[in-house]
Amino acid sequence: MKRKLNQDDAPAAAPEREKKKKISQSEDKESEPEPEPSFPELGLDPRLVQAVAKQGFEKPTLVQRKAIPLALQGKDVLCKAKTGSGKTAAYVLPILSSILRRKATDPTRFTAGLILVPTRELADQVYKAIQEFSTFCAKEIQPAKLTDNVADAVLRSLLANVPDIVVSTPARAWKSIESSALSLRKLQFLVLDEADLVLSYGYDEDMESLSRSMPKGVQTTMMSATLSSELDTLKGIFCRNPTLLDLNEEFGAEDEKLTQFYVKCGEDDKWLISYLIFKLQLIKGSCLIFVADIDRSYRLKLFFEQFSIRSCILNSELPINTRIKVIEEFNRGMYDIIIASDEKSEVFADEAAEKEAESKNGSKHAEEDAKQSKKKRKANKDEEYGVSRGIDFKNVAAVVNFDLPTSSSSYTHRIGRTARAGRAGIAISFVIPKDLYGKHKPTSIKSCENDEKVLAKIMRSQAKINRKLEPYNFSKSQMEAFRYRMNDALRAVTKVAIREARTKELRQELLRSETLKRYFEENPAELSHLRNDGELGRTTRQQAHLKHVPDYLLPKDGKTALTSQDVGFVPFRKLDKDKKHRKGGKKPGRSFKVGGRGGKRDPLKTFKVRRKTK
Numbered sequence: 234m235k236r237k238l239n240q241d242d243a244p245a246a247a248p249e250r251e252k253k254k255k256i257s258q259s260e261d262k263e264s265e266p267e268p269e270p271s272f273p274e275l276g277l278d279p280r281l282v283q284a285v286a287k288q289g290f291e292k293p294t295l296v297q298r299k300a301i302p303l304a305l306q307g308k309d310v311l312c313k314a315k316t317g318s319g320k321t322a323a324y325v326l327p328i329l330s331s332i333l334r335r336k337a338t339d340p341t342r343f344t345a346g347l348i349l350v351p352t353r354e355l356a357d358q359v360y361k362a363i364q365e366f367s368t369f370c371a372k373e374i375q376p377a378k379l380t381d382n383v384a385d386a387v388l389r390s391l392l393a394n395v396p397d398i399v400v401s402t403p404a405r406a407w408k409s410i411e412s413s414a415l416s417l418r419k420l421q422f423l424v425l426d427e428a429d430l431v432l433s434y435g436y437d438e439d440m441e442s443l444s445r446s447m448p449k450g451v452q453t454t455m456m457s458a459t460l461s462s463e464l465d466t467l468k469g470i471f472c473r474n475p476t477l478l479d480l481n482e483e484f485g486a487e488d489e490k491l492t493q494f495y496v497k498c499g500e501d502d503k504w505l506i507s508y509l510i511f512k513l514q515l516i517k518g519s520c521l522i523f524v525a526d527i528d529r530s531y532r533l534k535l536f537f538e539q540f541s542i543r544s545c546i547l548n549s550e551l552p553i554n555t556r557i558k559v560i561e562e563f564n565r566g567m568y569d570i571i572i573a574s575d576e577k578s579e580v581f582a583d584e585a586a587e588k589e590a591e592s593k594n595g596s597k598h599a600e601e602d603a604k605q606s607k608k609k610r611k612a613n614k615d616e617e618y619g620v621s622r623g624i625d626f627k628n629v630a631a632v633v634n635f636d637l638p639t640s641s642s643s644y645t646h647r648i649g650r651t652a653r654a655g656r657a658g659i660a661i662s663f664v665i666p667k668d669l670y671g672k673h674k675p676t677s678i679k680s681c682e683n684d685e686k687v688l689a690k691i692m693r694s695q696a697k698i699n700r701k702l703e704p705y706n707f708s709k710s711q712m713e714a715f716r717y718r719m720n721d722a723l724r725a726v727t728k729v730a731i732r733e734a735r736t737k738e739l740r741q742e743l744l745r746s747e748t749l750k751r752y753f754e755e756n757p758a759e760l761s762h763l764r765n766d767g768e769l770g771r772t773t774r775q776q777a778h779l780k781h782v783p784d785y786l787l788p789k790d791g792k793t794a795l796t797s798q799d800v801g802f803v804p805f806r807k808l809d810k811d812k813k814h815r816k817g818g819k820k821p822g823r824s825f826k827v828g829g830r831g832g833k834r835d836p837l838k839t840f841k842v843r844r845k846t847k
């Protein structure tokens with residue numbers, strides 16, 4: 234059957250292209266590069282090509298051009314390609330195409346495809362992508378996702394319909410197999426999206442169990458922007474001699490539309506700089522801010538509220554429906570700022586460090602400690618939460634690493650939430666130098682202890698893919714004028730206020746919960762109690778004077794720019810080596826648009842900053 238697939242599914246236009254190539258080579262020795270195949274030329278089912286066109290995809294991306302033909306030929310593929318480069322379509326389309334082809338002659342129903350992802354947010358996104366790609370063949374393709382919060386009976390009836398493709402986290406897939414609700418007996422296609430994460434922590438046992446319940450010869454695709462050593466293990470378990478596509482290498486610097494900066498500063502300075510960036514609207518467009526933990530996310534949100542800067546929160550404590558809703562609303566442009574706690578990445582990094590420590594000293598204690606810390610982490614959190622991996626936030630102008638992640642792969646995935654699908658974007662990361670760590674107790678956080686070391690690792694790993702991070706220094710003197718306001722705001726955001734914000738958020742979720750609606754109808758007293766609780770709750774001290782930036786604090790240029798619709802505020806001075814001696818004064822603030830297609834436009838260039846001279 235595989236052999237047949239090879240012949241039948243080979244891209245129809247390939248021989249034609251080969252012929253053209255030969256002709257053009259003989260006509261002109263310095264021939265032009267081979268034309269890139271279009272979607273119809275990839276050999277996909279025409280209904281899928283139609284759906285792709287409906288989504289506005291004009292031509293396949295690099296990963297789609299390379300991976301789709303291989304998958305259609307029945308090959309296992311191990312693919313490393315840039316974040317936001319279109320990997321989802323690269324693995325979903327060939328599976329759909331093969332199922333459609335088979336169904337044309339054999340209408341038997343069975344689950345032919347299993348797509349495993351590390352988080353429930355990603356499962357939701359992939360499921361929606363499948364639905365969109367099968368718009369013109371919805372009757373033939375029935376997908377299911379196993380990550381919703383539904384009763385077992387509901388899940389069972391969903392699976393009793395024998396979906397063609399199942400999208401799930403490994404844990405939930407295994408649970409359904411164990412309970413005999415899902416059968417993989419006739420499985421043909423397996424995908425591990427964000428493969429390194431799926432394989433590297435928490436899911437290892439589930440993956441082993443899953444591998445045992447699969448038939449031999451399942452065609453496997455593994456995708457990630459960061460493929461690591463764990464893949465060798467997986468490769469051994471799941472793949473038969475896979476084709477390795479390392480497309481990060483093929484991605485030229487000229488294609489780069491992501492600009493990366495780091496800001497070395499003190500622990501309290503990052504609060505000050507963030508306040509300035511967002512209050513003075515130095516970055517235009519939507520922003521995604523990553524912080525290290527849940528408390529920190531509320532703290533930053535409450536801090537911003539002191540200045541009337543609106544933001545919303547994403548963390549593993551929120552119910553999955555709320556998380557999905559926040560992402561959808563952000564994508565519809567309802568919020569400008571999301572503050573996301575990136576617990577998953579931190580766990581990932583911790584786990585890697587633990588493994589390293591274990592292998593170094595091999596002690597029993599280390600193993601025990603590792604288990605304990607794993608248990609601690611699991612408490613109260615949704616282990617299948619994650620927003621730095623794979624989530625397709627739309628039109629993100631900038632990613633701000635308020636707290637630097639602790640591994641370079643986390644960094645790669647976080648910054649990959651901007652500059653997606655050929656758009657431009659910037660990434661700004663705060664880095665606490667070793668000598669400034671622990672100097673401002675109220676804002677100090679353990680995860681930043683080794684920021685400089687992590688930064689060095691990040692720079693090395695980015696350099697491997699032709700990317701670099703540049704330093705930014707903010708003018709201290711101009712920042713100082715705002716410091717007392719920052720301190721006032723920080724003081725108002727007490728631990729109690731954070732705790733209350735956390736419970737308030739959860740209480741609101743309970744009030745909004747569809748599942749509890751019925752219960753509240755039957756128990757109105759409890760509903761009123763829950764509501765009143767909210768009203769009585771203490772809130773953060775509000776300080777009216779912080780809501781506005783007084784004119785006297787604004788430099789002349791900036792004040793004008795701030796009122797303008799399309800000109801970035803320009804309060805900081807750039808002492809670039811080359812430009813230091815340039816006469817003729819400053820250029821007016823340029824307008825910029827981030828997230829648009831086309832040229833590389835860097836909004837932070839509107840800053841006047843001092844480049845580090847060290």
Ligand SMILES: Nc1ncnc2c1ncn2[C@@H]1O[C@H](COP(=O)(O)OP(=O)(O)OP(=O)(O)O)[C@@H](O)[C@H]1O
Nearest residue numbers: 290292293294316317318319320321322623625654
């Ligand atoms: N051929 C195409 N033309 C235009 N846009 C595309 C194309 N393929 C995918 N996209 C869009 O690019 C965006 C990123 O795609 P996708 O989420 O699949 O990237 P990814 O490589 O999986 O990213 P990550 O590594 O973060 O998971 C999506 O909004 C998708 O709709």
